[in-house]
Amino acid sequence: MYAIIRLGNGKFYTSPVFGYYKNPAQADDYFSYYYIVFNRENDRLIRCDEMEQDTKYLIPRVIIVDTDTTDWLLEEDGTGGVSFLPRETADAITESENTPSDILEKCLNIVQTFRYDEYAEIRNEKDIQNFYAASFGLHDACLEEEKLLDEQTLYVKFAGTWQRSVEIWFRGEISYHTEPRKEQFADPYWYTSSIILSDGFVYLVDDDNVSPEELNENDCYFKARKMTYRILPH
Numbered sequence: 001m002y003a004i005i006r007l008g009n010g011k012f013y014t015s016p017v018f019g020y021y022k023n024p025a026q027a028d029d030y031f032s033y034y035y036i037v038f039n040r041e042n043d044r045l046i047r048c049d050e051m052e053q054d055t056k057y058l059i060p061r062v063i064i065v066d067t068d069t070t071d072w073l074l075e076e077d078g079t080g081g082v083s084f085l086p087r088e089t090a091d092a093i094t095e096s097e098n099t100p101s102d103i104l105e106k107c108l109n110i111v112q113t114f115r116y117d118e119y120a121e122i123r124n125e126k127d128i129q130n131f132y133a134a135s136f137g138l139h140d141a142c143l144e145e146e147k148l149l150d151e152q153t154l155y156v157k158f159a160g161t162w163q164r165s166v167e168i169w170f171r172g173e174i175s176y177h178t179e180p181r182k183e184q185f186a187d188p189y190w191y192t193s194s195i196i197l198s199d200g201f202v203y204l205v206d207d208d209n210v211s212p213e214e215l216n217e218n219d220c221y222f223k224a225r226k227m228t229y230r231i232l233p234h
Contacts, residue, residue, distance in 0.1 A: 002066035002114055004134075004233055005037060005048060006163060012233040013040045016110045017064070019081025019090045035062050036081060036090045042111065044104070047094040060163055063231060064133040065116070068126070082110070122202050122227040128195045134231050136162045138193040138206075143181055156222065160189070165232040168204070172225030181206060181220040190220075195227070202227040 001017035019036035026032035033050040052059040074080035081090060084106050093099050099107075122128060135141070135158070144159035154174050158166040170176070181188050192208035203212055204227065206220040215221055 001064065001069055001072075002116060003035065003037060004063040004065055004231060005040075006061050006063065006233045007040075008234075010232075010234055014065075014116045015042070016107070016114060017062075018045065018085050018107060018110075019087060021079050021081070021087050021090075022077070030058055033079075036085070036094065037062075038107065038111075042108065044097065044099040045090065045093050045107065047091070058162075060136075063164060063233060065120070065130060065231065066114070067129050067133050082106075118230050119228055120230070122195060122197075122229070124197070128197075131195060131229060132193075135164075135166045135193075135229070138166065138190045141166065141190045142188040143178060146178060154222070154224070158190075163234045165234070167230045167232060168222075169228045170202075170204075170222050170224035170226070171228070173201070174222075174224045176222040177215075177217070178220050178222075180218055201225060 002014065003017050004012050004014055006012050015037040017035050017037055021034060022028070023032045023034065030051045031053060035048045035050065036045055037048050039046045048062055050060065050062055052061055069080070071083055072080050073083050081087060085103065093103065120127065120130065122131060138158055138161060141158040141161040143156065144165070145155070145157035147155045149155050152171055152174065154170040154176065156168045156170070181190065190206045192206070194205050194208045194210065196203040196205065196212060198212050201223055204222045205215065210219065
């Protein structure tokens with residue numbers, strides 16, 4: 001698992017995620033979950049709350065860009081962490097602010113095995129799941145910009161996406177229909193979304209239960225041979 005750690009005002013850094021846990025002393029809500037990640041210097045482990053604390057609003061601090069939990073030990077509720085760092089050990093390390101050298105070396109090895117690419121292409125189901133996590137499924141998003149860069153490239157930017165913007169490039173045999181989500185025609189906000197891979201095309205649709213054959217004038221969608229995106233934290 002890999003994440004963007006928001007620092008605010010557009011500043012951020014990236015880190016592998018070594019654990020995802022719930023604070024048992026808190027109510028079971030978004031504010032009770034936290035991640036075990038590197039600090040900005042990659043020289044010790046820290047605890048990073050999933051949401052900013054002491055606010056009634058949901059303001060994410062962590063944006064997951066890769067959801068892979070291979071070699072994690074997971075509980076039934078989806079929490080867990082890397083096999084060499086059980087929760088009790090992770091909590092003790094982050095509370096003491098001293099990461100033992102053997103644990104630090106194992107964590108740094110994970111850094112070496114993963115290369116974060118800020119421009120991610122949708123090729124398979126794993127890429128789709130990563131997009132859903134990184135973009136928050138485009139929930140509450142709206143189209144801020146839509147521009148043909150050339151005959152084969154369409155640039156789209158979504159805003160209002162939970163402390164991030166999402167840039168997308170569609171390339172090759174492009175077709176799209178966005179009037180249903182333009183403010184002058186209807187509600188501009190996306191509430192659900194889906195990515196469909198079919199017959200060599202990739203579709204992005206403002207619905208979570210639709211097939212390419214079912215698309216009509218009421219759907220907002222994009223279709224192209226390739227889809228690449230980038231997450232811009234706020």
